Amino acid sequence: MRRLAIYPGSFDPPTLGHLDVIERASKLFDEIIVAVGVNSAKKPLLPDRYRIESLQESTKHLPNVKVEGFTGLLVDFVQSKAALSIVRGLRATADFEYEFQMAMVNRRLASEVDTVFLMTKWEYSYLSSSIVREVATLGGDYSGMVPPAVAKVIHRALRKT
Ligand code: ADP
Numbered sequence: 001m002r003r004l005a006i007y008p009g010s011f012d013p014p015t016l017g018h019l020d021v022i023e024r025a026s027k028l029f030d031e032i033i034v035a036v037g038v039n040s041a042k043k044p045l046l047p048d049r050y051r052i053e054s055l056q057e058s059t060k061h062l063p064n065v066k067v068e069g070f071t072g073l074l075v076d077f078v079q080s081k082a083a084l085s086i087v088r089g090l091r092a093t094a095d096f097e098y099e100f101q102m103a104m105v106n107r108r109l110a111s112e113v114d115t116v117f118l119m120t121k122w123e124y125s126y127l128s129s130s131i132v133r134e135v136a137t138l139g140g141d142y143s144g145m146v147p148p149a150v151a152k153v154i155h156r157a158l159r160k161t
Helices: 016-028 048-058 074-080 093-109 129-137 148-160
Strands: 004-009 031-037 065-070 085-090 114-119
Touching (some): 004 016, 016 031, 016 085, 031 048, 074 093
Parallel strands (some): 004 031
């Protein structure tokens, strides 16, 4: 049986913290689908296509990683792929309560699906998409916080605003 895991998120924008979680997960599972939440109510900094394509470019060295957009309920997407695991990243304790709640809700909705938590390298543990958005929109240097393919699309998106 192929062990397939789904790594869901908004990835607005993808950061080096996300990439580190993807690299770790790709060693633990046979296949990873990075599921980029599209059509969110909030207007994202990066359009769906930029988030998906920049993640594809940033993970092309990982042959067992695919990137796809998804809408609707996460467990429906997980079940449609016949996956048994959801991967989520944990930073400091701040993430725990929300992640615990989501994992419990998802287990209630689909009892066969387990959530697996991975931690990044400590140097990325302060990084969040919202910090990158703030630095980028205020004109700061975000190049050390995101993969190069992501820096390119942030630059493009900001030029258009
Ligand atoms: P969401 O909008 O669903 O919270 P994000 O795109 O912000 O998703 O993040 C997706 C997942 O990656 C979440 O589990 C989040 O906790 C995790 N994550 C984000 N940044 C980091 C980081 N720097 N280190 C480890 N995990 C992270």
